[in-house]
Amino acid sequence: MASADEFIKYSIMTLEVNFGQLSYEIINKVCLKKKLDEKSNINDFMEFIDLVETSTGMLSGKKRAETICKDLRAKANEINENQKVHDISLNNNIDEEINTFLINKTLPTESDIADYSRYITLKYGVSTKKIEKELIEKIKLKVKENISRKKIDDEIKRFLTRYPQPTQTDVNDFINYIHLLKLNFQEDGLRQLIEKERLFRKFHEPTEAVKTSELDHFVEFIKNHPEKKEIKKAMQKQELSYLIKDEAGVSDELLSEFKELATPNEKDMRDTLEGLGLKHLIRKK
Numbered sequence: 001m002a003s004a005d006e007f008i009k010y011s012i013m014t015l016e017v018n019f020g021q022l023s024y025e026i027i028n029k030v031c032l033k034k035k036l037d038e039k040s041n042i043n044d045f046m047e048f049i050d051l052v053e054t055s056t057g058m059l060s061g062k063k064r065a066e067t068i069c070k071d072l073r074a075k076a077n078e079i080n081e082n083q084k085v086h087d088i089s090l091n092n093n094i095d096e097e098i099n100t101f102l103i104n105k106t107l108p109t110e111s112d113i114a115d116y117s118r119y120i121t122l123k124y125g126v127s128t129k130k131i132e133k134e135l136i137e138k139i140k141l142k143v144k145e146n147i148s149r150k151k152i153d154d155e156i157k158r159f160l161t162r163y164p165q166p167t168q169t170d171v172n173d174f175i176n177y178i179h180l181l182k183l184n185f186q187e188d189g190l191r192q193l194i195e196k197e198r199l200f201r202k203f204h205e206p207t208e209a210v211k212t213s214e215l216d217h218f219v220e221f222i223k224n225h226p227e228k229k230e231i232k233k234a235m236q237k238q239e240l241s242y243l244i245k246d247e248a249g250v251s252d253e254l255l256s257e258f259k260e261l262a263t264p265n266e267k268d269m270r271d272t273l274e275g276l277g278l279k280h281l282i283r284k285k
Contacts, residue, residue: 003079004036007045010075011052014068018060026055045076094124098135102142107214109239113139136242143243146215147261148183152190155181156197164201166194182260222262228255 008027015023030051036044049072057065101108101116108116117132155178163170175190218240225231232250235241244254 003083004038004040007076007079008036011072014071014075015052015056018064018068019056022059026052026059030055042076042080045080046073049073049076094120094126094131097123098138101135102138106146107143107218107240108139110242111239113242140243143215143218144258144261145184147219147258148185150215150219151181151261152178152183152185152193156194160194160198160201164198166198219262222259228252228259231255231259 008031012023012027015026019026030048034044034048034051036048049069052072053065053069056068060068097120105112113132113135117128117135120126120131121128155174159170159174160166166174171191171194174194175187178185178190221234222231225234232241232244232255235244241250244250244258246254
């Protein structure tokens with residue numbers, strides 16, 4: 001816990017009532033056996049108090065030592081609860097900072113992540129490694145979500161271009177098709193998106209394509225380069241290889257996940273759609 005020094009001072013003051021100047025010697029000897037620091041948890045504090053109880057028991061008797069250490073245990077629990085509240089508040093602040101960063105940087109580089117992690121460390125006094133790891137995991141998740149969302153939006157537009165007034169069966173077939181693409185979505189939400197786009201098209205003129213983002217370029221690159229080796233090399237050059245790394249380093253499995261998300265195997269998709277009686281959803285070239 002972060003208040004180790006505070007607790008040691010409190011322990012000395014508590015013992016002073018009964019042992020005077022000897023309290024410093026008692027606590028110093030206990031500190032040699034059980035050191036408390038910023039990384040200590042509640043169990044460490046309780047072990048420390050047990051040693052204090054043993055030492056004071058030899059001087060004042062077991063009953064008096066139990067009474068003294070009951071007060072110390074109450075203080076340790078109070079510090080622990082306060083620390084939990086502080087940690088929750090700190091984590092909320094850091095989460096808010098990270099979310100703002102991800103809004104401004106949809107596809108940050110490794111340098112961006114390293115710099116931002118150092119900034120959070122200097123501002124909040126937390127571990128740079130911990131923040132960097134948390135940031136990378138959130139970015140991976142966010143990138144996958146954004147790829148899925150963009151792909152779903154594109155598929156909805158294509159679907160409504162082909163079926164401007166889709167029947168319930170058409171919509172159900174389309175949802176089955178999206179399932180096959182292994183995209184992350186909720187069915188009710190997807191139906192609402194389809195209806196929203198249908199109504200928008202009914203009352204608005206077609207809009208020009210939105211300017212492509214960094215993420216769009218990333219997805220297009222994966223689509224247009226079937227060779228994994230080439231993708232790895234390019235991602236390394238662009239400082240994006242963290243997206244396909246695990247604890248062991250660059251992972252073929254993680255790269256395959258991104259490839260499948262961006263470009264599902266067309267032959268497999270065609271065969272599956274035909275097998276499910278959804279041949280009409282196969283795109284005509």
